[in-house]
Amino acid sequence: MGKSIVTGAAGFIGSHLTERLLDMGETVVGIDNFDPWYDPKSKESNIRFALANPDFSIIKEDVLSLDLGKVFNEGDVVYHLAARPGVQDSWNTGFSASVENNILATQQVFESALISGVRRVVFASSSSVYGESATEDTKSISPISPYGVSKAACEQLADVYRARGLDIMIMRYFTVYGPRQRPDMAMNRLFRATLPGTYRFPLRGNGSQRREFTFMKDVVTASIKAGSLDLQEISAPFDVGGGVSASLGEVMSIVEELVGAQLRIDQEPLAVGDPLITVASTDFTESVLDWKATTDLREGLAQHYDSFKERVSSNSGEIVEF
Numbered sequence: 376m377g378k379s380i381v382t383g384a385a386g387f388i389g390s391h392l393t394e395r396l397l398d399m400g401e402t403v404v405g406i407d408n409f410d411p412w413y414d415p416k417s418k419e420s421n422i423r424f425a426l427a428n429p430d431f432s433i434i435k436e437d438v439l440s441l442d443l444g445k446v447f448n449e450g451d452v453v454y455h456l457a458a459r460p461g462v463q464d465s466w467n468t469g470f471s472a473s474v475e476n477n478i479l480a481t482q483q484v485f486e487s488a489l490i491s492g493v494r495r496v497v498f499a500s501s502s503s504v505y506g507e508s509a510t511e512d513t514k515s516i517s518p519i520s521p522y523g524v525s526k527a528a529c530e531q532l533a534d535v536y537r538a539r540g541l542d543i544m545i546m547r548y549f550t551v552y553g554p555r556q557r558p559d560m561a562m563n564r565l566f567r568a569t570l571p572g573t574y575r576f577p578l579r580g581n582g583s584q585r586r587e588f589t590f591m592k593d594v595v596t597a598s599i600k601a602g603s604l605d606l607q608e609i610s611a612p613f614d615v616g617g618g619v620s621a622s623l624g625e626v627m628s629i630v631e632e633l634v635g636a637q638l639r640i641d642q643e644p645l646a647v648g649d650p651l652i653t654v655a656s657t658d659f660t661e662s663v664l665d666w667k668a669t670t671d672l673r674e675g676l677a678q679h680y681d682s683f684k685e686r687v688s689s690n691s692g693e694i695v696e697f
């Protein structure tokens with residue numbers, strides 16, 4: 376049996392995925408360049424549990440410069456999560472990082488995976504490929520941000536390499552939250568805006584925008600099922616959504632309740648590139664992967680807050696800046 380390879384293993388979702396695979400008894404090789412886009416110290420912290428496991432090793436290199444052919448072997452499963460995420464940073468000159476770390480890096484992963492005879496690639500795509508069509512039952516690929524365009528291009532690359540015989544599963548994650556969430560994401564910023572200090576949450580619009588928030592444990596379960604189940608090749612993508620679409624205003628109320636403090640807010644105009652509403656269509660994912668998101672938003676946010684507090688106190692009260 377081959378090993379599991381996780382690109383982006385030191386990131387938010389990749390580090391949880393790695394730990395779950397290790398818990399299942401897999402041998403895991405992580406690849407991560409510790410991109411300083413956000414503080415690499417938090418990435419070191421993300422993989423500290425995995426590093427204590429002798430079945431884990433990490434290659435601290437860029438997917439684009441590493442000789443992937445020397446890492447990938449026949450029968451391996453590659454979970455490809457390394458990317459430059461984040462919608463707002465993909466505007467203007469930020470798009471070059473999306474092109475490099477998303478499109479070019481993904482093409483290299485698919486190419487090497489094909490040549491090495493890996494068993495399957497599980498690719499972390501995003502609800503951002505849908506743009507405003509994310510509310511519809513029959514969604515279309517119509518991104519409204521450069522980041523969404525980069526993920527849509529990766530999905531097209533997947534079609535190209537699938538036609539050459541590579542087994543690729545596409546996972547479209549919907550707004551993932553939970554312990555270790557990236558510092559640019561809303562929930563982390565919300566918790567931060569309740570702590571003593573001056574940081575204020577930039578509220579874009581009136582808080583009525585809705586997201587299908589998805590707890591990281593549910594994302595990890597769906598991804599591992601896609602990587603490990605004995606399935607015939609599947610080209611249709613899997614929506615991976617938490618089960619309920621909630622408004623940002625609702626999340627803000629839960630955060631205030633959990634913390635027992637009021638948020639400091641700065642009112643800002645709605646951001647371009649962020650759809651007003653996202654709703655996942657998970658019937659296909661549920662039936663094929665025998666999966667369903669099980670974490671309720673309040674419960675997931677409580678776990679997120681516990682780990683946020685722990686991280687801040689173990690960091691002498693310092694919060695990772697973005």
Ligand SMILES: NC(=O)c1ccc[n+]([C@@H]2O[C@H](COP(=O)([O-])OP(=O)(O)OC[C@H]3O[C@@H](n4cnc5c(N)ncnc54)[C@H](O)[C@@H]3O)[C@@H](O)[C@H]2O)c1
Nearest residue numbers: 383386387388407408409410437438457458499501548551
């Ligand atoms: N977090 C979400 O809500 C969400 C939603 C949809 C899709 N996704 C996708 O899931 C994946 C993981 O997202 P995340 O939130 O954990 O992000 P993250 O930034 O925490 O993790 C990505 C990791 O990849 C590494 N990386 C980036 N470029 C690399 C390169 N060229 N070579 C090697 N390593 C590289 C980074 O150092 C980082 O540790 C990404 O592909 C992202 O686009 C995330």
